[in-house]
Amino acid sequence: xxxxxxxxxxxxxxxxxxxxxxxxxxxxxxxxxxxxxxxxxxxxxxxxxxxxxxxxxxxxxxxxxxxxxxxxxxxxxxxxxxxxxxxxxxxxxxxxxxxxxxxxxxxxxxxxxxx
Amino acid sequence: xxxxxxxxxxxxxxxxxxxxxxxxxxxxxxxxxxxxxxxxxxxxxxxxxxxxxxxxxxxxxxxxxxxxxxxxxxxxxxxxxxxxxxxxxxxxxxxxxxxxxxxxxxxxx
Numbered sequence: 001x002x003x004x005x006x007x008x009x010x011x012x013x014x015x016x017x018x019x020x021x022x023x024x025x026x027x028x029x030x031x032x033x034x035x036x037x038x039x040x041x042x043x044x045x046x047x048x049x050x051x052x053x054x055x056x057x058x059x060x061x062x063x064x065x066x067x068x069x070x071x072x073x074x075x076x077x078x079x080x081x082x083x084x085x086x087x088x089x090x091x092x093x094x095x096x097x098x099x100x101x102x103x104x105x106x107x108x109x110x111x112x113x114x115x
Numbered sequence: 116x117x118x119x120x121x122x123x124x125x126x127x128x129x130x131x132x133x134x135x136x137x138x139x140x141x142x143x144x145x146x147x148x149x150x151x152x153x154x155x156x157x158x159x160x161x162x163x164x165x166x167x168x169x170x171x172x173x174x175x176x177x178x179x180x181x182x183x184x185x186x187x188x189x190x191x192x193x194x195x196x197x198x199x200x201x202x203x204x205x206x207x208x209x210x211x212x213x214x215x216x217x218x219x220x221x222x223x224x
Contacts, residue, residue, distance in 0.1 A: 031210070042216035043158075043202065050210070058211075090157060096210060103148045103160035103204075104212065 002027045006091045006107030013081055013114055021076045021110050023091030030096040032074040033058070033104070034066065036087040043090070049074055050096060081114045088112075117141045119215035121203050126221045127193055135188045135201050135218045143208025149177050149188045150202040152217065158202055162188070190220075198222045 004025045013019055025032065033048035035058075045058030049068040063085055065077040074093075078085060088111050092104035119139045127133040139147070146165040150158035164170055164179035164186060176189040188201055200217040207213060 033212070035214075040216070043214040045211070045213075048211065094212075103150070103163060104158070106157035106159070109155075109157055 002105065004091055004093055004105050004107040006089075006110055008110060009108060011110060011112050013112070015082055015114055016080050019078050019081060019112075021078075021089060021091075021112070023074045023076065023107055024072050025074075025093040025105070026072065027093065027095075027105065028071065029093035029105075030071070032068065032091065032093045034064070034074070034076045035090045035092065036060065036085075037090060038087050046076070046089075081112075083114045086112060086114050117205075117207065117213050119203055119205060119213060121201075121215045121218045123216070124219045124221065126223060127190075128223050129193055129195060131193050132189065132191050133193060133220065135190075135203075135220070137186045137188070137203035137215060139184050139186070139203070139205045139215075141205045141207045141213060144181060145206040145208060145210065147177075147179055147186050148204040148206070148212070149175075149186075150204065152200045152202060154199075161201075193222050195222050195224065 007022050030051050034046040035043040037043050044060045046064050047066040049055045090109050091107040094104045121137045149161040151161050152158040162177040169178045174191045179186045200219045202217045203215040204212050
């Protein structure tokens with residue numbers, strides 16, 4: 001089954017304790033992206049990647065890191081989480097190329113609480 | 116700057132028709148998407164428009180006018196399960212996908 005697998009689904013952590021949220025896709029998609037979703041603010045892009053070893057900042061990259069060492073994986077790293085990073089996070093992937101109706105396939109989401 | 120506007124909330128009645136509007140101002144345009152998102156779940160792809168006009172897909176249709184920076188999603192024969200948020204998103208010239216804040220649609224019996 002074509003899918004984006006995101007783990008964990010729920011995570012409660014303490015301020016300053018490094019964490020990683022994993023994301024993996026099995027569709028050979030070039031494009032992968034991380035979003036956070038907060039009430040009243042919608043989906044905001046954190047980082048994106050157009051291919052292996054190519055990553056770029058989105059709209060809200062502060063406090064986050066990513067890596068793209070393999071095409072299928074795009075982990076999100078919070079080196080020193082803070083309470084303002086409490087949010088619902090989504091990983092998404094798609095084929096690349098303008099003019100194609102390839103929307104995102106989203107992972108199931110990770111609800112992160114930083115106390 | 117990049118901006119996508121859509122109404123925050125709308126209410127409609129089961130069996131009726133509702134139109135959700137979206138206007139956008141982005142750095143170039145390479146297509147517009149509509150997604151549906153139920154509370155606490157991931158968004159799911161509904162439709163894609165890159166050329167002007169109407170795209171119909173069952174009970175859902177999506178319209179695009181590139182010259183006006185405008186799109187709408189039309190939902191017919193509304194069902195209770197259509198209660199969800201609807202997200203308008205635009206792919207810009209750098210292939211970046213930018214989302215609006217979403218429209219929460221309430222369906223009344």
